[in-house]
Amino acid sequence: MESIRSLRYFITVAEEESYTRAAKLLGVAQPTLSKQLKELESEFGHALFARTTRSVSLTPRGERLYERAKNIVALYDQARREAAAEEGLTGDIRITAAETPALRGLIQAVGKLQEEAPRVRIHFVSADEEAARHDLQIGLSDFAVFVGNADATHFALMPLAQNARWGLLTRRDGPFASKTAIEPKDLLGHPIMISEQSCRRNDLSGWFGSVWDDVRIVGSYTLLFNASLMAREGVAHVLAIDGIITDSEASPLQWIPLSPAVHSSVSAAWNPARPLSPAATKLLEYWRETENQLRIVSGS
Known part of the structure; x- marks a missing residue:
């Protein structure tokens, strides 16, 4: 319990970058918070925070602990909820x-x-x-x-x-306005964004075939909504799965399927x-x- 409490204190200070704000959020006195974190640093054998007169920030070792601490506390909380659940x-x-x-x-x-x-x-x-x-x-x-x-x-x-069908998310009034399907050669010369995951696994390189090396990939994304903003502003065309971003007639965007069809x-x-x-x-x-x-x- 004491270790979990110390990790909670550590996480809060790391996120607030301030002992004063963290102590207020945690409902503890600042000297108590400082003492707990000094003990935690002593336990790990190195400094977790770089302190200045105005703020605190994580050291490189503190950053590594921060990611693990969040998982440890989340797992502990989950176990407590399961143990406390009624029949x-x-x-x-x-x-x-x-x-x-x-x-x-x-x-x-x-x-x-x-x-x-x-x-x-x-x-x-x-x-x-x-x-x-x-x-x-x-x-x-x-x-x-x-x-x-x-x-x-x-x-x-x-x-x-x-399954998931791939297509191009692009502006209705853009260069593909008259297209009902997108072929690999259609994308040559245009700025294209692609899913980071599909790019990492080369999911679409087979569809592009011989033109893959000539495609102008300007970026990648993990969440489509953020990439859709690029398409909305006409900055890039986005290779995306159908049905995630609404392409109703009121939307400036349209989704056009790839040809030959690509499914995941x-x-x-x-x-x-x-x-x-x-x-x-x-x-x-x-x-x-x-x-x-x-x-x-x-x-x-």
Whole structure:
């Protein structure tokens, strides 16, 4: 308990960059806070903060501890919630997911779970594959959702009914206004943004084929909304999955499918080495049902 308290103090000081503000937020006297952090530094054998007369900042070793401390405290809080949960379906379920409309089955499953267990809370975290895999591995999340051929070693996987289709997010009044499909050669000479994850795994290099080396990639993104602002201002055209950014007639943006069509599979994952809570187990049961229903409706 004392170690967790010290880590909470450490995190708060790091985020506030001030002992005074941190002490006020934590509801403790500043001398008490300073004493706890000095003891923490003594325990780790090196300085965690660089102090000036006006503020404090993390040392390089302090920065490394900060990232680990957040995970440790989050896992401790999660364990306390699970231990304190009453009998029945209660508690929290955390899902780290890529941005994709393929979560329709999950959302339907959440709706069913809420009807049966209204005290269960669902927490969604948007993240790329690397962050989602990390959260799942250390037990910070109950489920993850991967788009494409993710490295899911040691995880249990459930393919989702809907896959992800790639296209170009661009202005309606831009150079592709008359296009109903985008071919690789169409993009030559234009500034293009691409998903950092798909770029790292070369998911689209096969579609580009021989023109890949000549494509003008001006940047990458992890969350599509930020990249969509680039497209909205006409600064770049964005290779993106359909259905994430609204392209209604009132929007200045349109999404145009790639030709030949490019699809990426979408999968749910969980860590079999970490038993699911009763609430998470029930959600997975409903999730399987809704995915099967969606497959029947789509005929896949």
